[in-house]
Amino acid sequence: MSLELTINEAIKTAMREKDKVALDSLRAVKSQILLLKTEAKGADVSAEQEIAILQRMIKQRKDSYEQFVAQNRNDLAEVELAQMKVIEQFLPAQLSAEELEAEIKKIITEVGAESLKDLGKVMGTASKTLAGKSDGKSISEMVKKLLS
Template sequence: MELLERLKDAQKAAMKAKDKTRLGTIRLLMSAIKQQEVDTRQSLSDEDILAVLTKSVKQRRDSVAQYQSAGRDDLADAELAEIAVIEEFLPQPLSEAEVDALVKAAVEKTGAASMQDMGKVMGVLKPQIQGRADMGKVSQLVKANLS
């Protein structure tokens, strides 16, 4: 619940500073968290909140790509500003070398030998990497290590 408290404190600070972009982004995050709580009918742990934040960043990155391909740089800039706010609440991202080392360790730990074992490897990696690396890139690394 520490992450939720950090979000609430940041929301109060943004209100006092009259920072509309930051406040709007934090309110959207709080809304997404509340919606997840309503859907699951239980309060979310920090890991669950982290998953919501990660999903929000991914959605915004997809939006940025679409806006840039359509020539709408003004909308892309707004999404990038929201990503910057959300990333303040995510843990430090892992370097490529750290991700590669974690993938190799997970492959060894699970004894994975083929692509059929990819689910086992991803199951071990996801709790370690959630919110700290792009899971799509991690998936590609796992495929490269298993083939």
């Protein structure tokens, strides 16, 4: 089932359960998917594009959460955290640090990287290979750690 259909079903469930946080989060996701479809002018939206939307939305909420915590606005921070958890349910399972390290070691071997000079080659391959399984920041940090 496509992400859009899954989101629509989840919206119906959230409405039945009167879960306002989930409903707001899911409507935001649906809005972003519809916006992407409009921009694509009728072309099908790929799973990679859907995952990218979800990751971007989670990153936005994580940034907002950190700002609210820094400003001692815990009431708003909790809302952002709850929305993040709702959106994360629709992402593929994220790699653990150990799994990420193993995958990146494999990629480093494949591209023949030896030092930080090869960071771009490794990041390009890793970003495509691990899309949806880990966020870009974690990938970047692990690549830098392994290449240095």
